[in-house]
Amino acid sequence: MTRSLYLCNVRLADGQQVSVSIVDGRIDALGADAAAPRDAQIEDGGGALLLPGFVEGHTHVDKSNWGRPWYRNEVGPLLTDRIGNEREWRRTSGHDAAAQSLALSRAFVAAGTTRLRTHVDIDTDARLRHLEGVLATRQTMRDTLDMQIVAFPQSGMLIRPGTVELLGEALAEGADVLGALDPALIDGDPVASLNATLALAQRYRKPIDIHLHEPGEIGAFTLKLLLDRVQASGMQGQVVVSHGFCLGALPERERDVLLDRIADLRVALLTSAPPSCTVPPLKLCREKGITMFGGNDGIRDTWTPYGVPDMLERAMLIGMRYDLRRDDDLTIAFDCVSDAAARGCGFADYGLRVGARADLVLVDAETVAHAVVTRPVRKLVVANGRIVARDGVLTPPRA
Template identity: 65%
Template sequence: MACLLIRDVRNNEGVRFDMLVEDGRIARAAAVIDADDGWLVEDGAGALALPGFVEGHTHLDKTHWGMRWYRNAVAPSLPDRIENERRWRATSGHDAGAQSLALARAFLAAGTTRLRTHVDIDTDAGLRHLHGVLATRDTLRERMEMQIVAFPQSGVLKRPGTDTLLADALRAGADLLGGIDPCAIDGDAVQALDLLFGLAERHGVGLDIHLHERSTMGAYSLDLILQRTAALGMQGKVAISHAFCLGDIDVGARDALLARMSELRVAVVTTAPASVAVPSVAACRAAGVTVIGGNDGIRDTWTPYGSPDMLERAMLIGMRNDFRRDDDLEIALDCVTHSAARGCGFANYGLLRGNRADLVLVDAQTPAHAVVARPVRKLVVSAGRIVARNGALV
């Protein structure tokens, strides 16, 4: 791989510099770097340099990205949405491989270089969706680092045999184990969580559990998750996606749970939806809990909304948390950059010497301006390769 010299870019403080990329990593940054023969040279023209974005929670296998418009007429409950999706997938010919690749490529064009996706594993589809997303990961392996969560969308107890399929998924290449609402979906939180944590322990993987349960029910499930995290020594290997209960229980109970989460290094994943109470990003960070930002589903049977633009998601996180100050908007950006990378366990991240060279150039005055304006990505570099210009893949 030829050396890549990117001239005249700005850091968060407005300092202009040149950056040298060698063998896919950041080799040097200095006010001026003289180019050698054979180097590729790009003129940053004073653009703001940001680290490659991190999508911490999406569902690549579900998306209709690029397909004909899906007319959503589904009832509002979670079981209704699950069954509606199952029926549609069975009759539509939906191809998780083709669709996941289309959306992953759109993420890459918008500057996302690391991504965690949940993939449905159930007794109807088996591992079909997983095989499609594994193919997408393989296709993009030199341009995007992708983590796959084996996700039991219908729960682990309601459909006998799901636990066996989850184990098969982990052996087939899934990186983490998912879960969902142990009380509301599975109906037996103790049994469901014992099964999930047992699987995770046997396979040596982390957990990322969807927890939509509200109020005291959600707090009860979260308490059980934290108990098992401590008992099995899984500190730093568990994330709670959504965690809506942290947004609607009383402050004292919330802070007690957050203190335990911080001690156990359990991360919170937020998509900052407008329709429900959400965990306070400020409260999580004050307690020392890592916050990961993500989109959730994007244009699927669940929702017509969503975009593969992580600057847009950072803006929505900021809006949902009433972030107005520039330093607060930088926190929103952190949820889809450094904090997300840390929470997901993506190594060698950030614009420092020796790290993997993942960066995005935008015409913005400051990071806060980038979040609000969401400018076209002038240049996207992933693992030292130029992968997109002006919002389009190259």
């Protein structure tokens, strides 16, 4: 039997009243005249604002404490303090990557996220345990949440022998993307680290998403080494640089040389828009044709107490970080957690258009900017053509 849904009486960002016809999980028609498919479930949107399902471009569902007792953070201030503390916590807390990733993923969907890229820790202590947990969550959520898994060497790669091999196993077992982390300041050897990352990605034919926290001039140095290798290896369009704090702290001339190469090599940039760090210049990146998108990074874990699985709140924080106040500017913040994020991660069939996967969100808001700053309860979430949440709460699974 054909599965169909007809969402009528909803409003596009430009104010146009439309209906959406959905057949077999796809948008079949969208417009003022879209007719109801035969035998469709009919849903009246009550004039609410229609948005595409949100895209989380960078998070860590494997190690969130979402829904668990409060974690009292007493961690030291260094990156290495946080990494070491987390390894210890994983060993001693009864950490369960499957249960914890499922709890957070469900909360994401309830708040309108239908696509998500998550970085999953791979190291010589945890080995592939996190990956297995998140693969189980991906399987459980497969009809609802389109999840990309990054095999991420959180504890460093070259500095922990055996990690390269584990990353390879992870890619063979279902990870979609190869992660990497601070080749100079964590791995201690930027050339060897980047060479190993590029070799691994090419061997498994996977794209790369590198966490580059390295600041200022050292970050610029590492970034240039990376871009050289992207160019030499023909990996144009297959690399994301996450964080890229250095791009917010360089002299303009030096920064612009890097941004122009980033644009040429179709490298995408991810930001969580942290208010206490320098960040790449959002509007300038867009002007240069760079895909720059947004993500929460960790949510309520041993690294950070902050974060909620709500991409409208992340869009608001992006807006605040970049001082976007005008309504038209705030649509940029929303783009960072919708179209630009889908493009940056390479999620297919995305968007409010005929033929796309029917991932939709309804909210009571006058404009996109209004939705971003007020973060209203999600009236309705449709994923893959099915209603999966109402008023912020997941609907029971279909019989």
